[in-house]
Amino acid sequence: MAKNKPIGDNARVGAVKDRSQVFNPTNQVWTKRDSDSGRFMDQKAAGEPFKGVRKEKPSN
Incomplete structure (x- = not known):
């Protein structure tokens, strides 16, 4: 099982689930x-x- 250690270093291992971001x-x-x-x-x-947060590819 993956762990996000050390605790308290304000760093995430892996992306946030069910979220994406796009540049406007x-x-x-x-x-x-x-x-x-x-x-x-x-x-x-x-x-x-x-x-x-994962980035979406721009649609052209």
Whole structure:
């Protein structure tokens, strides 16, 4: 079984489950999405992506 040790170092091993993020080029922010329902959940105020959340490939 995988463990996220050492405890308390504020680091995640592996991605957050049932979440993804996509970059919105219109307003230059990252948006978090629920993978089950497809609904957008949250946006970052800064330009950096969410930590530990998988990135979606842009559709062209």
